[in-house]
Amino acid sequence: MAVTAGQEGLVAMAVALTVLGTGFATAWAEKVIGAAAVGAIAEKPELFARVLTMLVIPETIVVFGIVIAFLLFGSI
Amino acid sequence: MTRALVVGPRNDLEAIVEKLYALKVLHIVDHKEGEEDLAIGKPLETAAEASEVLVKLRSIASVLQIKESEAEGVEPVIGDVRQKILALELNISEEDAAKKKTQALIVELQQKIDAITPLAQLPLSLEDYRGYETLEVFVGRVPHDIEGLETVTPQYEAFSAAGYLAVFVVKDKAASMQEYLAQRGFTVVPVPEGEGDPHEILADLLSEKARWAARLDEIEARLATLRERYAGFLTAAKAHLEVVVEKAEAPLRFAVTDHTFLVEGWVPQREFSRLREEIGGVPGVFVSELETIDEDESAEPEEPPVLLQNPRPAKPFEMLINMYGTPSYRELDPTFVFYLAFPTMFGIMVGDAGYGLVWMVYGLWLFRRWKHRPWDFWKNLLVAFIWGGFWAFVFGTFVFAEAFGIPFHAPHAANITRAEAFNWSDNILGVQIPIQPLLEKLHQVSDFIVLSITVAYLHLGTGFLIGVVNEARHSKRHAAGKVGWFLILTGLFTVVVDRAARWPGFGQTLWNGPLGWFPKAGITMANLGFTAQNPVPTASLYLLGIGVVVMLIAEGPLHIMEIFGLVANLVSYARLAGIGVAEEAVIFALNTIALNFFVFPWIDSGNVVGLVAGLGILFAANLLIFLLSTISGTIQALRLHYVEFFIKFYHGTGALFRPFGVRPTTEV
Numbered sequence: 001m002a003v004t005a006g007q008e009g010l011v012a013m014a015v016a017l018t019v020l021g022t023g024f025a026t027a028w029a030e031k032v033i034g035a036a037a038v039g040a041i042a043e044k045p046e047l048f049a050r051v052l053t054m055l056v057i058p059e060t061i062v063v064f065g066i067v068i069a070f071l072l073f074g075s076i
Numbered sequence: 077m078t079r080a081l082v083v084g085p086r087n088d089l090e091a092i093v094e095k096l097y098a099l100k101v102l103h104i105v106d107h108k109e110g111e112e113d114l115a116i117g118k119p120l121e122t123a124a125e126a127s128e129v130l131v132k133l134r135s136i137a138s139v140l141q142i143k144e145s146e147a148e149g150v151e152p153v154i155g156d157v158r159q160k161i162l163a164l165e166l167n168i169s170e171e172d173a174a175k176k177k178t179q180a181l182i183v184e185l186q187q188k189i190d191a192i193t194p195l196a197q198l199p200l201s202l203e204d205y206r207g208y209e210t211l212e213v214f215v216g217r218v219p220h221d222i223e224g225l226e227t228v229t230p231q232y233e234a235f236s237a238a239g240y241l242a243v244f245v246v247k248d249k250a251a252s253m254q255e256y257l258a259q260r261g262f263t264v265v266p267v268p269e270g271e272g273d274p275h276e277i278l279a280d281l282l283s284e285k286a287r288w289a290a291r292l293d294e295i296e297a298r299l300a301t302l303r304e305r306y307a308g309f310l311t312a313a314k315a316h317l318e319v320v321v322e323k324a325e326a327p328l329r330f331a332v333t334d335h336t337f338l339v340e341g342w343v344p345q346r347e348f349s350r351l352r353e354e355i356g357g358v359p360g361v362f363v364s365e366l367e368t369i370d371e372d373e374s375a376e377p378e379e380p381p382v383l384l385q386n387p388r389p390a391k392p393f394e395m396l397i398n399m400y401g402t403p404s405y406r407e408l409d410p411t412f413v414f415y416l417a418f419p420t421m422f423g424i425m426v427g428d429a430g431y432g433l434v435w436m437v438y439g440l441w442l443f444r445r446w447k448h449r450p451w452d453f454w455k456n457l458l459v460a461f462i463w464g465g466f467w468a469f470v471f472g473t474f475v476f477a478e479a480f481g482i483p484f485h486a487p488h489a490a491n492i493t494r495a496e497a498f499n500w501s502d503n504i505l506g507v508q509i510p511i512q513p514l515l516e517k518l519h520q521v522s523d524f525i526v527l528s529i530t531v532a533y534l535h536l537g538t539g540f541l542i543g544v545v546n547e548a549r550h551s552k553r554h555a556a557g558k559v560g561w562f563l564i565l566t567g568l569f570t571v572v573v574d575r576a577a578r579w580p581g582f583g584q585t586l587w588n589g590p591l592g593w594f595p596k597a598g599i600t601m602a603n604l605g606f607t608a609q610n611p612v613p614t615a616s617l618y619l620l621g622i623g624v625v626v627m628l629i630a631e632g633p634l635h636i637m638e639i640f641g642l643v644a645n646l647v648s649y650a651r652l653a654g655i656g657v658a659e660e661a662v663i664f665a666l667n668t669i670a671l672n673f674f675v676f677p678w679i680d681s682g683n684v685v686g687l688v689a690g691l692g693i694l695f696a697a698n699l700l701i702f703l704l705s706t707i708s709g710t711i712q713a714l715r716l717h718y719v720e721f722f723i724k725f726y727h728g729t730g731a732l733f734r735p736f737g738v739r740p741t742t743e744v
Binding site: 049050052053056057059060062063064066067070071074 | 399400521522525644647648650651654711712714715718719
C-alpha cells in the first residue's frame with residue numbers, strides 16, 4: 001500500500017492509535033487480573049509464580065499492537 | 077524406579093526407621109487404614125513428648141520473633157533439649173505476659189488521656205458539669221468561635237478555649253440552643269466520670285503512661301537479650317526436634333499386624349541393592365522387589381515419583397520447572413531445553429554487553445558469598461541470572477554491539493545527532509572495537525522481529541518434537557498429531573520468512589543462507605506482497621496441507637481453530653524484539669539527556685561540575701534500565717516458556733521423589 005505525500009500524518013496517527021488502544025486494553029486486563037492476583041497471593045503465597053505468569057498473559061495484546069505499529073510505520 | 081516392600085518384626089521398628097532415615101533412598105508410599113485389612117502403625121513413644129516440646133519451642137520462637145533465615149552459625153544441640161526449652165519457656169512466657177499486660181494498660185491510659193484532653197482546656201472542674209436541675213450542659217468541639225448565643229436566650233453561660241466550648245443553658249431553651257450549636261459545626265464531647273481539675277488529672281495520667289512505657293522498654297530490652305542469646309540454640313533445637321518427630325511419626329505411614337510391620341515405597345533402581353543390603357542385613361527383616369518400572373513403560377494405576385537428573389549447570393532450572401509442575405514419570409524432563417532457551421531469551425531481551433557483564437560479575441561474586449547457603453529459591457534464581465547475564469553479554473557484544481546503551485560504533489544512518497553518534501570506539505576508548513553490529517536495535521526493528529519469530533520457530537518446534545517422543549510412548553495417534561502440528565508450524569514459518577525476505581536484512585539472509593535448501597518455487601500473490609521474486613513456496617503449502625490433514629485425523633476437526641492460536645503464539649515471540657527495542661529506546665533517551673546537558677558542555681568548555689552531575693545521571697539511568705530489563709526479561713522469558721512452550725507438549729502432573737530422611741528446602 002503506497003502512501004502518497006501528505007498522508008504520512010494519517011499513518012502516524014494510525015500508529016499512535018494502535019499503540020494507545022492495545023496498551024490501554026492490556027492495562028485494563030492486567031488491572032483486573034492483578035487485583036485478583038494480589039488476593040490469591042495473600043491467601044497462598046506459593047501461588048506467586050503461577051499468578052505472575054497469568055498476570056503477563058494480556059501483554060500479548062500490546063505486543064501485537066507494537067508489531068502492527070511497526071508494519072504501519074514502515075510504510076511512511 | 078523400583079517398588080520395594082520392607083517387612084520385619086515390630087520389635088525392630090525403631091531401628092529400621094533410624095536406618096531408613098540415614099539411607100535417604102526410600103520414597104515411602106503412605107499406607108491407608110484398612111487397605112488389605114492392615115491397620116496403620118502407632119507413632120513411637122518419643123513422638124508425643126517431642127511434638128509437645130516442639131510446640132513450646134515454636135511459641136518461644138514466635139515471641140522472640142526468630143526467623144529461620146537468621147540461623148547463621150547454628151550451634152549443635154548438646155544436652156537435654158527438653159529441660160532447656162521448658163526452663164526457657166517459663167522465663168519467656170512470664171516476660172511475654174508482662175509485656176502484653178503493660179501494652180494493654182498503656183492503651184487504656186491513652187483512651188483516658190484522649191477523653192480528658194478536651195476538658196483540660198476549659199477552666200472548670202469535672203463536678204461542675206453535672207448535677208443541675210434547671211440547667212442543661214453542652215460540651216463539645218467547635219471549628220471556630222460561635223457568636224450570638226444570646227440571640228437564642230439570654231439565660232446562658234459559656235466557657236470557651238481553643239477549639240472547645242462549654243455552654244450552660246436553662247432547660248426550656250436547651251433544644252433550641254442545641255440546634256443553634258449543631259448548625260454551626262458543634263460536635264459533642266462526652267464528659268468523663270469523676271471529680272477534680274481535668275488539668276491535674278491529665279498531668280497525672282501522662283506521667284503514669286510515661287512510667288509504663290519505660291517499663292515496656294525494659295521488658296523489650298530483656299526479650300531482645302534473650303533473643304540474641306538463644307536464637308542459635310532455638311534454630312538448631314527446632315531442626316533437631318523436627319527430625320525426631322518425623323522419625324517418631326514415620327510408623328503412621330506403615331502398615332502393621334500384631335507382630336510385624338510393612339513399609340512400601342519407591343527406590344531408584346540402582347539404589348535397590350544398597351537398600352536390600354543395609355536393611356535386609358538385620359535378622360528377621362526382609363526386603364523384596366515388587367516391580368520395576370522403566371521410564372518408557374506406562375505405569376498404571378500407581379505412578380512412581382520422579383527423581384530429576386540433570387547436569388550440574390542445568391540443575392537450578394529444575395526449580396523453574398517445578399514451579400509449573402513436576403514432569404510425570406513418562407514425560408521427558410524439559411529442564412535441559414529450559415536451561416538453554418530461558419537465559420538465551422533473557423539475553424536477547426536485555427541484549428547489552430554492559431548489563432550482561434554486570435550480572436555475570438555481580439552474580440558470581442554473590443554466588444561465592446552464598447557458598448554455604450542451601451539451594452533455595454533465590455540461589456537457584458541467581459544461577460539463572462548468571463546464565464542470563466552471560467547470554468546478554470554474548471548477544472550484546474556480537475549481535476547488537478553495544479554496552480550501557482551506547483553503541484560500539486556510530487550507527488550507519490544519515491542525519492544523526494551528536495548524542496546518537498556518541499560511541500565507545502571514537503568517543504570513550506579511542507580504540508576501534510573490531511566488532512560491528514549485526515543488528516542495530518533502534519534502526520532495524522523489523523529485522524529484530526524476524527529474529528524473534530525465528531527463535532519462536534526453534535522453540536515451539538522443539539516443543540512439538542518433545543511432544544512426539546512423549547506421546548509415542550502410549551499413543552501413536554497422538555504422536556502423529558504432534559508431527560502434524562510440527563509440519564503446520566514449519567509451513568507457517570517458511571511463509572513468514574519468505575515474506576520478510578522481500579527486503580534486504582535478517583529475513584533475506586536467513587532465507588538465502590540457512591534456508592537456502594528450501595524449494596523456493598511457488599505461487600505469486602502480488603497484492604499480498606508475494607511478488608515474482610518471492611512467491612509463496614509450494615513446499616510450504618504442501619507442509620501446511622499435510623500437517624492439517626494429519627492433525628485433523630489424529631486430533632479431530634475442532635482443533636482446526638488452534639491453527640490461529642499457533643499463529644498468535646508465533647507473533648507473541650515478537651515481545652523479544654518489543655522489550656529489547658523499548659529498553660534501548662528508554663536508555664538512549666536518558667543517555668541523550670545526560671550527554672547533551674552535562675557531558676558535551678564538559679568536552680566543549682571543561683565544565684567539571686556538569687560532568688559530575690552528568691555521570692550521576694548516567695549511573696542512575698543505567699541502574700534503572702538494568703533493573704527494569706532484568707525484571708521484564710525474566711517475567712517475559714518465563715511466560716514464553718509457561719504459556720507458549722509448555723502448552724505444546726507438557727503436562728507436569730508428576731510427584732517429586734522425596735526419600736524419607738531428606739528434609740525439604742524451603743521454597744517461595
